[in-house]
Amino acid sequence: MSETKTVVQEICRSVNQDRTRMMDIITQVQGRLGCVSSEAIDLIAAQVHCKRVEVESAASFYAFLSRTPKGKVIIRLCNDVVDRMNGADAVAKAFSEELGIGFGQTTPDGKITLEYAPCIGMCDQGPAALINQEVFTYLSTDKAREIVRELKKHGDPKKITHRLGDGNNAHELVRSMVHNGIRKKGPVIFADYAKEAGLKNALAMSPVEVIREIKTARLRGRGGAGFPAGMKWEFTRGAEGAKKFVICNADEGEPGTFKDRVILTERADLAFEGMTVAGYAIGAENGILYLRGEYAYLHAFLEKILADRRKSGLLGNDILGKKGFHFDIRIQMGAGAYVCGEETSLISSCEGLRGDPKNRPPFPAQKGYLGFPTSVNNVETLCCAARIMEKGAAWFAEAGSRGTPSTKLLSISGDCTGPGVYEFPFGIKVRDLLREVGGENAQAVLVGGPSGQFIGPKDFDRIICYDDIGTGGAVVVFGPERDLIDIVHQYLEFFVEESCGYCTPCRVGNVLLKHRVEKILAGQGEPGDLDALKELGDSIKLASRCGLGQTSAHPVLTTLKNFRPVYEARVKPRADKMEATFDIHKALGPAESIAARKSVIYNH
């Protein structure tokens, strides 16, 4: 029997040949065999009784899975905007030179593959790279060369010496050089708290009373959309279904966000406590933590915490002695897809499908995971829920603005002296925030990541809250030297790469938007291009199917609105009336190559 056959059979049997566990199957096949080959696809299909093209459909969706073999070591250098601002391009060159290959290539001995990855959640300590599952932060050209030399010697990224990060980053199951970068502790997430007090209080109430408390606290989703969490729980509880599910969305992929990484490192128990409270409130016995593939280095650590909770009676049957309340949690690993942070995509992925969003209605609260009512909540939201149960709704409202109670974790990076995680009360002015993080000099601030908005100094007196500038937490500061149009272009590249391709406006429109911005960057922009960008961006926003497409034009639309002079300085009417996008030399290229001579007329 071939090695592939043995491994595939073993993996499929470990999940009881359950087709809905396809993500576990294909990520493990990739991990052990270095690719999900055509042979493996056939074998998996036979094992779980589905069509081979269904396996291919799922496997081809995720950036961390490949059809053809890659190196045993895969270096994924983060090429997010902020990492590039911090020197990722020079690091890229160093990696490339030292390995003697370009990006997307594997060394001739087949051992090391070099790739780019979008934001891996390390913007406050970039340039950063994932080498297999290990995270390398604060990279320099020297470090990159040193890493390659070590890898060539022993081929094991775990053996590369580095100092350990703070807190649980130094835990024996993590042993990572990542640091938490908690710059400001607030009363809710990073304060000391009475462990499991929230859960105990919840179990002393009826589920309906728990939901009422969360509603009284006016807790809104911390992932960005801001949907009232109590209402979501109420809908899920009220929906008909033989089973119900709680899913914790730990797929933070918005470029510039990393606060959930810090929660999972330092407050995982609180998040699991919140999931358990949610399970009790909605009547679920099963929870899933969907962990983004980039955070695989935390997987073993989180499994250990779950195991400890089971031992302590905090998960399992009759939790904390409450007869009839059973709840357990499994971890679902992602495999590199930003769109899976969208709740219905995330559910698709948990079901073992490609991470396409689902049509709504029905909403997840009605028909979610495997068709059962499901509440999908952000990591931070669930932590807030546990604290509300511990200290009460009135306590929760002590911080924050009148319209938006409590605090918000912000991931702050870019041109500021204090990048890291801050717990600010809602209602803070952008100007005050910039002062605190050392970014007063900002020309622009991106609030909410590229799916949020670029704002300039005239808006710095606006406040962070759901009634003014809402945010999932990513804040990127851009100093006066930065070329905003180039930055917009990089974010468009990100959205083009991460679009699932399901709907027309997002799949095609973003590519067209990117090309139009490239035209301006190439110095060929005309005044009409600005209106064209606006019109195309509006169409994508209105017609797209999910949150990705509905916000992917925001970098263009919000810079056009708030920084129009930057664009106007880059476009000019053409005197020759020629079509600027047409490049005669490029068009003649193939013919010139066949004729083996240059065009006589256009040879200048």
Place this chain on the structure above:
Amino acid sequence: MSQEITFTIDGAAVKGTKGQTILQAAEEAGIYIPRLCNLKGLIPHGSCRVCTVLANGRPQPACIQPIAQDMIVENNTPELTNIRRNLIDMLFVEGNHFCMFCEKSGNCELQAMAYRLGILAPKYPFQFPVRDVDASHPDIFIDRNRCILCGRCVRASRDLDGKGCFEFVGRGSHKRIAVNAETRLSDTNMDIKDKAAEACPVGSILKKRVGFAVPVGQRKFDHQSIGSDIEAHRTSGK
């Protein structure tokens, strides 16, 4: 028991039954809402977005959104028509659509939709992608140059034929239709009599040897614009 629901489309009162989508109720009332990925008998897909309407002011795909009592639907407005044109333009430039050489011309829903919406030439730059053709099957060929990723073949083969010969693979602009075999359609159990062989709105999945049985000029949309069959039996007031 079916429950009657009254709502309006562009100001005209329309009656439907609970559970219907906007598109279904509109169609019964003889109001055409442009669409490409939707095909009667298939589970709605909501991917082309051409049927986007405003339902109580919010953009929604008419093929997915259920009707509700007193819902106000805007369909035939300059703003929505413009967005639909943009979407059709996008589909044209995304692939390689040369109507003058295509045997589907005149029967093609993409072409017909462009004419209905008044598009003479796309306004976006052509992408000229490199895509492949699969002529391996004795009776059917696939020309992915013309594929608009509507998923009608996927759904027809899976849900009507019970075969699952097609699926989407890849993502974003690399998304494509794959067959349930290593590469070739001839290695699947696809048959000329399958519903999936009829489902393609464009010239991407075609039957061999019948391309010009009906001459250009005498084809379906050469006589009437797309949607006019639905509009012929309009029941609700203007």
